[in-house]
Amino acid sequence: MGTKTVDATQNDDERADEHVDEVTEAENAGPAAEADVEEPVADETEHAGPSGVGQGAGAVVSAALGLVSLTGGWIGTVAAARETLVGQLQTSSTASVGKQVKEVYGDAWHTTALWAGLFALAALITGVVVLARPAFGTPGKPQAAWIKSVAWAGVSLGVIGLLLAVLKYSDALLALPSAG
Secondary structure (H helix, E strand, O other): OHHHHHHHHHHHHHHHHHHHHHHHHHHHHOHHHHOOOOOOOOOHHHHOOOOOHHHHHHHHHHHHHHHHHHHOOHHHHHHHHHHHHHHHHHOOOOOOHHHHHHHHHHHHHHHHHHHHHHHHHHHHHHHHHHHHHHHHOOOOOOOOHHHHHHHHHHHHHHHHHHHHHHHHHOOOOOOOOOOO
């Protein structure tokens, strides 16, 4: 084992001596010979292809949008509150209880479902784009496993969120109670 280390060190020293000799010869030969001297090759990482940061970010965004579609977001809450206010303003106090429930709560429920569906659709599209991106990118460069996993999570959450949004909007899931 000791001999291999000594041999490797001697080889490194010999290579360094050869490089010094080449540089010294180039300096003595003048400007015409400088073009013949090979420059050290730049680091390979500078010329490597895309790093996949955009794909990773897209996968995380997809999963986050899918999560928002399931838990609800600020935009959906504000839109539902606005619909509740509009329903209260448009419904007279003499309207039937069924009409009041529909106008005040039903429209807000559908608005929440609509926004959840939009977030789910965005998660689904973003996840599919991230998963399909390697087919149009650098050939032979595989996508990182964690990017695929997170993108699939975003697609799955998007599908579940879209399904739940459609069920809520169509009143198949948690329909308004009948009044009357």
